[in-house]
Amino acid sequence: MIEVIQQMIEKGMGIKRPHLNLESKLGETDIGLDSQEIVELTALLEKRFNIKLPFPCFTKLSSIGDVIESVQKNQTTKSSKPSFEGKIEAAIEMDCSAAEAYRAIYEMDQWPEKLPHVKRIDTLYNDGVYQEFLMDVLSDTGMIQVRSIRRCLPNEEITFFQPKPPKFLKHHCGGWSFQKRDAGCYVKTWHQWNLESQKAQELFPMQESMSTGARVAKLLLSHAELALSTWKSVLEGALCKS
């Protein structure tokens, strides 16, 4: 990892330094970074290793060994248990089998015929388990296009992520689960996300006692509940017709 950090300082920050070792200190006496450059290095580490380091993480007296230890500790924590800033879930009972509910949500090509707000689906990949598709959706703000990637476990679960989430989210993923319950089924959906803080605060500023995070959670919960009630109507309506 020393080589990666050396490259980061030399190529990423444009600062030429002699060969680093574990004892090299970030500050003036060794590598010569000032406080701003240490913040810049921290940001590069966060981007390179996709981690979030505490602030302030390093000082001029921190060594390369300290930096590596912090990154590795954070990587292990992150990899063991990815954390999301927000999570909501909603569930509903439907008067149809779990297999029917699964199939309706699995067959995205059929959505434009069933869901009024879905105008077009462009399937980019579908091997029966993994799917990638583009979806044109009529939203409150006009037509938007969403790209979704999913993993489908027949009749049990569909998980998804949105590689390019809305501007106010940094990450967005979630899923659906399907369980038999009495004569019908129990369908649960959930969303998890991390905020793109600045954009989220612009679009959803704190309002009365509700924080930006709480407003986003409320919005996504309402979307989840609407999706469930719409699918319930579609599936139970379809059953009545048959």
Add this chain to the structure above:
Amino acid sequence: MQILKETVIKAPVKKVYAAYADIQGWKQVLPDVIGVQVYYDDGLHQEFDMTVQRGDHQETVHSIRFCYPLSSIEIFQTQPPPLFKSMSGVWKFIPRDDDVLVQATRKFEIKNDAKFDVSILENFLEKNLSSFKEWVERCA
């Protein structure tokens, strides 16, 4: 078609899993990986391009991974390597007393008109496992 290869790595499962999950770190583990462009990574889901040196030419594949921390990593390629119609697979991490059994499977279809020696893919998979074994055991 499907192939399965496995190895045993003497390290905690946290370290074994973390090495495989850190897609940017692959460049350090595998000398033939010359570039990784990550488009999305939330810790559970990843989308990226990986460029590898194959003899005198380079190949770029577009991959998507679903990660199950400390347990498994599933991969599929919407842009598989040349000669392949489809490519997907999984690494399973099975902790034992003082080591981890890593099982790697690949499911693939070769293009109709392509001639491909499956032992080449088996060698790549074996190299992948042995390189990670060496890397993780050195860093553990």
